[in-house]
Amino acid sequence: MSPTDIANPDYFHKVVDCQWACPAHTPVPEYIRLIAQGRYDDAYLINWKSNVFPGILGRTCDRPCEPACRRTRVEEGSPEHRRASARPEPVAICRLKRAAADMKGDIRERLPRRAAQGNGKRVALVGAGPASLTVARDLAPLGYHCVVFDRDAKAGGMMRTQIPKFRLPDAIIDEEVGYVLDLGIEFRPGVEVGSMRELLAQGFDAVFVGSGAPRGRDLDIPGRREAAKNIHIGIDWLSSVSFGHVGRIGRRVVVLGGGNTAMDCCRSARRLGGEEVHVVVRSGFDEMKASPWEKEDAMHEGIPIHNYLVPKAFVHDGGKLVGITFDKVEARYDAKGRRELVPTGEPEVRFDCDDVLVAVGQENAFPWVERDLGVEFDKWGMPVVDRITMASTRPGVFFGGDAAFGPKNIIWAVAHGHDAAISIDRHCRGEDLRQRPPPTFQLVSQKMGIHEWSYDNAITPERRHRVPLKDTVIALKSIKVEVELGFDAKLAWSEAQRCLNCDVQTVFADKLCIECDACVDICPMDCITFTADGDEPELRTRLHAPAVNLAQDLYVSGALKTGRVMVKDEDVCLHCGLCAERCPTGAWDMKKSYIEMTHAGGTPRVHLPGRAPAPAALAAD
Amino acid sequence: MTYLAKPKLHHPSLPRNALGFTRRDYEGPVSTLCAGCGHDSISAAIIQAFFELAIPPHRVAKLSGIGCSSKTPTYFLGQSHGFNSVHGRMPSVLTGANLANRDLIYLGISGDGDSASIGLGQFAHIMRRGVNMTYIVENNGVYGLTKGQFSATADKGSKSKAGYSNEDEPIDLVMLAVTLGATFVARGFSGDKGQLVPLIKAAVQHKGAAIVDVVSPCVAFNNHPGSTKSYDYVRAHNDTVNFLDYMPEREPIVARSEPGGVQTVVLHDGGAIRVRRVDESYDPTDKVSAMAYLEARREAGEVVTGLLFVNECDADLHDAQNTVGVPLNALSDAELVPGSAALAKVNASLR
Ligand SMILES: Cc1cc2nc3c(=O)[nH]c(=O)nc-3n(C[C@H](O)[C@H](O)[C@H](O)COP(=O)(O)OP(=O)(O)OC[C@H]3O[C@@H](n4cnc5c(N)ncnc54)[C@H](O)[C@@H]3O)c2cc1C
Ligand SMILES: Cc1ncc(C[n+]2csc(CCOP(=O)(O)OP(=O)(O)O)c2C)c(N)n1
Ligand code: SF4
Ligand code: SF4
Ligand code: SF4
Ligand SMILES: [Mg+2]
Numbered sequence: 011m012s013p014t015d016i017a018n019p020d021y022f023h024k025v026v027d028c029q030w031a032c033p034a035h036t037p038v039p040e041y042i043r044l045i046a047q048g049r050y051d052d053a054y055l056i057n058w059k060s061n062v063f064p065g066i067l068g069r070t071c072d073r074p075c076e077p078a079c080r081r082t083r084v085e086e087g088s089p090e091h092r093r094a095s096a097r098p099e100p101v102a103i104c105r106l107k108r109a110a111a112d113m114k115g116d117i118r119e120r121l122p123r124r125a126a127q128g129n130g131k132r133v134a135l136v137g138a139g140p141a142s143l144t145v146a147r148d149l150a151p152l153g154y155h156c157v158v159f160d161r162d163a164k165a166g167g168m169m170r171t172q173i174p175k176f177r178l179p180d181a182i183i184d185e186e187v188g189y190v191l192d193l194g195i196e197f198r199p200g201v202e203v204g205s206m207r208e209l210l211a212q213g214f215d216a217v218f219v220g221s222g223a224p225r226g227r228d229l230d231i232p233g234r235r236e237a238a239k240n241i242h243i244g245i246d247w248l249s250s251v252s253f254g255h256v257g258r259i260g261r262r263v264v265v266l267g268g269g270n271t272a273m274d275c276c277r278s279a280r281r282l283g284g285e286e287v288h289v290v291v292r293s294g295f296d297e298m299k300a301s302p303w304e305k306e307d308a309m310h311e312g313i314p315i316h317n318y319l320v321p322k323a324f325v326h327d328g329g330k331l332v333g334i335t336f337d338k339v340e341a342r343y344d345a346k347g348r349r350e351l352v353p354t355g356e357p358e359v360r361f362d363c364d365d366v367l368v369a370v371g372q373e374n375a376f377p378w379v380e381r382d383l384g385v386e387f388d389k390w391g392m393p394v395v396d397r398i399t400m401a402s403t404r405p406g407v408f409f410g411g412d413a414a415f416g417p418k419n420i421i422w423a424v425a426h427g428h429d430a431a432i433s434i435d436r437h438c439r440g441e442d443l444r445q446r447p448p449p450t451f452q453l454v455s456q457k458m459g460i461h462e463w464s465y466d467n468a469i470t471p472e473r474r475h476r477v478p479l480k481d482t483v484i485a486l487k488s489i490k491v492e493v494e495l496g497f498d499a500k501l502a503w504s505e506a507q508r509c510l511n512c513d514v515q516t517v518f519a520d521k522l523c524i525e526c527d528a529c530v531d532i533c534p535m536d537c538i539t540f541t542a543d544g545d546e547p548e549l550r551t552r553l554h555a556p557a558v559n560l561a562q563d564l565y566v567s568g569a570l571k572t573g574r575v576m577v578k579d580e581d582v583c584l585h586c587g588l589c590a591e592r593c594p595t596g597a598w599d600m601k602k603s604y605i606e607m608t609h610a611g612g613t614p615r616v617h618l619p620g621r622a623p624a625p626a627a628l629a630a631d
Numbered sequence: 632m633t634y635l636a637k638p639k640l641h642h643p644s645l646p647r648n649a650l651g652f653t654r655r656d657y658e659g660p661v662s663t664l665c666a667g668c669g670h671d672s673i674s675a676a677i678i679q680a681f682f683e684l685a686i687p688p689h690r691v692a693k694l695s696g697i698g699c700s701s702k703t704p705t706y707f708l709g710q711s712h713g714f715n716s717v718h719g720r721m722p723s724v725l726t727g728a729n730l731a732n733r734d735l736i737y738l739g740i741s742g743d744g745d746s747a748s749i750g751l752g753q754f755a756h757i758m759r760r761g762v763n764m765t766y767i768v769e770n771n772g773v774y775g776l777t778k779g780q781f782s783a784t785a786d787k788g789s790k791s792k793a794g795y796s797n798e799d800e801p802i803d804l805v806m807l808a809v810t811l812g813a814t815f816v817a818r819g820f821s822g823d824k825g826q827l828v829p830l831i832k833a834a835v836q837h838k839g840a841a842i843v844d845v846v847s848p849c850v851a852f853n854n855h856p857g858s859t860k861s862y863d864y865v866r867a868h869n870d871t872v873n874f875l876d877y878m879p880e881r882e883p884i885v886a887r888s889e890p891g892g893v894q895t896v897v898l899h900d901g902g903a904i905r906v907r908r909v910d911e912s913y914d915p916t917d918k919v920s921a922m923a924y925l926e927a928r929r930e931a932g933e934v935v936t937g938l939l940f941v942n943e944c945d946a947d948l949h950d951a952q953n954t955v956g957v958p959l960n961a962l963s964d965a966e967l968v969p970g971s972a973a974l975a976k977v978n979a980s981l982r
Contacts, residue, residue: 525862526667527824558644591635
């Protein structure tokens with residue numbers, strides 16, 4: 011193999027599995043260390059800069075970082091886990107984010123200031139969801155005049171109208187949406203944008219469409235029209251609950267669908283009079299779209315989930331819904347490995363109920379965008395959007411969030427927002443959109459003494475800590491009582507210890523190595539091998555431990571004195587630094603990589619070496 | 632050294648041996664030797680060898696003298712018996728322990744100072760008595776622990792770190808062991824575990840006095856230009872005569888034909904070692920020609936490594952002395968104190 015190019019920021023970025031997996035690339039281990047030090051303000055600001063809504067995301071994020079977390083993989087070989095047959099689990103990255111948000115002080119002084127002077131450019135943003143708000147946050151401090159339109163009275167989008175209050179209290183949304191609006195953004199509530207043509211005619215320098223995926227799919231089976239009064243589209247019903255228009259539901263409720271909306275529907279129904287609430291899904295329990303923790307939360311509240319049942323008909327008694335019937339199916343796989351749901355032929359299953367909530371998917375709808383404006387749509391009615399620049403086919407019109415590629419989640423909306431803001435800024439300056447600013451990257455030794463490092467390199471054997479919950483009896487009494495209590499300082503500290511500091515990189519200097527094997531012998535995870543060079547697939551088979559995780563890179567050195575090379579499999583490295591401690595020549599060093607995405611208008615900024623970046627510097631951006 | 636305990640976590644695919652142990656179960660606490668010391672690599676090789684042999688750790692006794700090398704038993708086989716004796720006196724303690732309990736597997740760990748300087752007399756007698764054990768010399772040419780004075784194995788003309796030249800003739804422990812009647816004599820290099828691990832495995836399975844002299848660079852005091860025990864020097868002058876494959880009894884012994892030829896030596900336990908020759912002419916069962924070769928290469932400044940001499944004679948100190956067949960602690964009071972009638976019989980036989 012050719013020696014690894016560690017000057018390319020992507021190499022070490024990939025080693026930080028969580029940060030690489032995060033759509034906004036939040037520097038996770040850095041903020042976790044700050045939490046462990048009790049520096050909650052700093053931890054919050056690192057998050058705020060990168061993902062804009064730390065308090066909201068710390069409660070609701072889809073957390074793509076957690077399945078990627080190295081902690082799970084390293085615990086697979088742990089003697090403790092073997093004995094207790096407990097599943098290895100990732101660091102509670104998401105809930106630590108919330109801990110920073112909960113325990114911080116007043117950070118407003120450290121947020122960017124309103125631009126002292128406008129730059130004369132005006133940007134229209136349709137919808138006040140997380141995508142638009144991110145664009146506005148990135149652009150306003152640069153002097154852009156941002157006008158945000160939303161048909162609702164308050165900003166926040168689906169974070170406010172869909173996510174139930176027992177998961178995300180209004181106060182948190184008010185606070186974090188407020189930080190954005192306070193940057194001098196013009197918010198126009200209660201304004202439905204009815205025509206893109208008219209909007210363009212107002213002479214904005216750019217338009218950002220962050221209107222979400224507002225339409226819930228319906229279920230057209232017999233009885234739908236007759237029993238309509240007690241059949242509700244999930245997302246419409248949830249927003250009515252949010253706005254306080256709906257406060258009760260029947261005693262027996264069936265929720266159709268296996269996604270996150272279904273989980274919020276069933277748990278909301280439990281709090282609004284639903285005593286017997288059942289979730290019914292077409293396919294298998296394991297294939298449900300809802301995150302595992304959401305299913306757990308629902309079941310914890312006494313909501314059974316039934317699978318392999320396909321809705322057949324709504325049963326009504328003179329227009330009054332009395333139940334719903336299902337066909338039983340099973341999963342079969344054809345020769346190509348494709349799954350089919352085949353009726354088992356067993357008698358139909360009937361659930362008696364008073365109300366049904368249909369949560370079988372969401373759709374985009376752009377009736378207000380005229381099709382002759384140069385904004386192209388594909389055959390499914392989705393806009394044609396560039397995945398990197400977020401640009402539509404009409405210069406100056408950009409999409410992001412659920413509006414761009416269909417329903418996703420908040421953190422993707424934020425990531426799209428950052429990318430779109432860069433594009434809008436470049437567009438307004440007449441620059442090439444395809445040229446993207448590189449991330450800031452620094453690599454600084456953590457060595458303080460022979461065996462002293464400026465990070466805590468001890469590895470705790472502790473298991474993932476559970477977030478304390480409100481007593482279920484109390485929680486189910488109100489739609490507004492927050493269920494999760496969050497980590498306190500002590501729990502947050504303990505959980506933070508589980509982080510492996512994957513951003514503290516093992517950096518190898520081949521010129522210094524005397525091939526004494528000390529690092530190979532000490533490494534608890536058998537990461538390091540000195541061997542003859544070879545092609546990657548073949549090399550992977552003859553390392554100290556086979557390198558089977560192809561998603562993880564091999565770090566390969568140049569030729570050493572004996573002609574061999576050093577090969578390190580990054581997969582299960584603990585970042586414990588023992589290799590560097592045992593190396594007589596300093597050929598290994600532990601260096602902290604700090605990688606930060608560059609946002610709109612930002613030129614790469616240099617941080618003081620060896621210190622957490624001062625997030626206050628944001629103001630100077 | 633490090634202040635951090637080695638985490639218990641290990642690679643998910645870490646193999647287990649017949650006893651269900653992983654290699655990690657044969658480790659001890661983290662070494663306090665200088666980072667990069669060859670001795671630590673030898674510890675790692677011992678761990679690997681005992682893991683591969685699936686030896687229950689509590690069946691092993693590791694004994695040592697004084698020196699950095701003699702400290703290392705702390706860092707491997709943490710579940711085994713250990714005895715850290717007086718400088719140069721490990722052989723007599725090991726001999727005594729072996730006589731008292733013949734059932735344990737004995738591992739003597741020593742340094743070149745411990746064995747060739749202060750302990751040379753003890754070294755000679757344990758070899759000539761054929762004590763059943765594996766004797767590992769971690770040979771760095773200096774007294775590491777006392778800061779790098781030349782030891783008795785330092786080559787004539789080699790330079791100390793301070794620039795002095797050694798003017799004394801070196802003692803070659805391999806040659807000495809062969810002359811004194813050791814029946815398994817090998818030399819390895821701490822920087823080549825591929826060669827060292829099978830040597831240790833075969834030595835452990837050999838019945839009788841087995842010695843492995845392991846050249847082990849002292850990174851602190853003997854790894855400079857001018858030293859003949861440095862990583863660079865040994866790598867440049869390593870004359871490997873053969874490689875071993877140790878094969879336990881259960882595996883069929885097939886003599887494969889390989890370049891250089893293969894020689895199979897059956898061990899007393901029914902297992903065998905396959906000697907893969909690198910040097911066609913070298914025959915480790917031919918004592919006289921082996922000694923001639925070793926001396927010639929030494930004169931030329933080469934470090935000969937591999938299995939250098941083996942004689943599967945299947946007899947040890949216990950056989951020679953016709954001792955009782957079980958450990959002394961397994962004898963009952965009736966056997967140990969047979970009574971006055973028995974005494975009278977003995978006395979009568981001496982009249
Ligand atoms: C029930 C439910 C629960 C969810 N839970 C989570 C969760 O726990 N975690 C998570 O990460 N994601 C969750 N999501 C998804 C998440 O809410 C969305 O992915 C995210 O809000 C999308 O952000 P956005 O900025 O693209 O648009 P949205 O948040 O949808 O905001 C769009 C806004 O545009 C406004 N708008 C639309 N058209 C017009 C127009 N023509 N004129 C004026 N205003 C208009 C709408 O009123 C709305 O306020 C959930 C979604 C649902 C339905
Ligand atoms: C009776 C006695 N004499 C001298 C010493 C001092 N001493 C300690 S270690 C040592 C030499 C050890 O050399 P070696 O066996 O080569 O071990 P190394 O440290 O090189 O591994 C000496 C002379 C001692 N401890 N005891
Ligand atoms: S930091 Fe070094 S010693 Fe620790 S697991 Fe990683 S490679 Fe091994
Ligand atoms: S410990 Fe250092 S010098 Fe020794 S092999 Fe490893 S990297 Fe090379
Ligand atoms: S002084 Fe030499 S022999 Fe002793 S631990 Fe250090 S390197 Fe090893
Ligand atoms: Mg020595």
